[in-house]
Amino acid sequence: MRQFRLANQSLVLLAQRDLEEFWRSLNTQGNPLLVKAALLEFFPELLTVYGDTAALLGADWYDELRDVAPSAASFRAVMASPPPTVQAQAAARWALGPLFADEPDPVQVLANLRGASQRLVLQSGRDTVWDSARRDPVRSGVARVPTGAKTCKWCTMLASRGAVFGSELAAGGEGNRYHDDCDCVPTIIRSKGDFPEGHSVKEFQRLFALGSGVGRDIPTD
Secondary structure, three states: HHHHHHHHHHHHHHHHHHHHHHHHOOOOOOOHHHHHHHHHHHHHHHHHHHHHHHHHHHHHHHHHOOOOOOOOOOOOOOHHHHHHHHHHHHHHHHHHHHOOOOOOOOOHEEEEEEEHHHHHHHHHHHHHHHHHHHHOOOOOOHHHHHHOOOOOOHHHHHHHHOOHHHHHHHHHHHOOOOOOOOEEEEEEEEOHHHOOOOOHHHHHHHHHHHOOOOOOOOOOO
């Protein structure tokens, strides 16, 4: 898991580097409508480039975890598509809000864009794991595994559910939703022994019952 997490972190840093270079090239003190038009064109392209790589990392992660008997049906992870243009542009419009305030705040806009880019770049990899588990002929579940020093209430709640199987996988829903800067890793689970060392569903259930968690309570669309 550590290698997968570090690879994703490196990918996000590269995407955010390109984002910051693009942002610095804009006249954020000028007409905000021109900034908006440029960003709405750039942001989907950025997410496509890095989202495709995230999907490849997700596929490799899934195939690595798919430890099944040789007699089991063969299957290879199916790479998910990057976020659609409409989703990317909606996130960009939300991020641009502070630029249209009475006192424009381009610094906050960039912070918003950095968070959205992290979530949307990694979405392709997370979707790859989720969709591949749903399609795999060998019954497979997906568990949310927090990896950071702090975990928000939303992710504590989802981690407390353990692995999601069958109809819940097919339905999608909140189990495969993440907030900006979320460090949770979708992990393939077929038995209790598949949970990473140190990950305790019972502990997350206890924390959720106590209302434990920091930061954002719900994901950003």
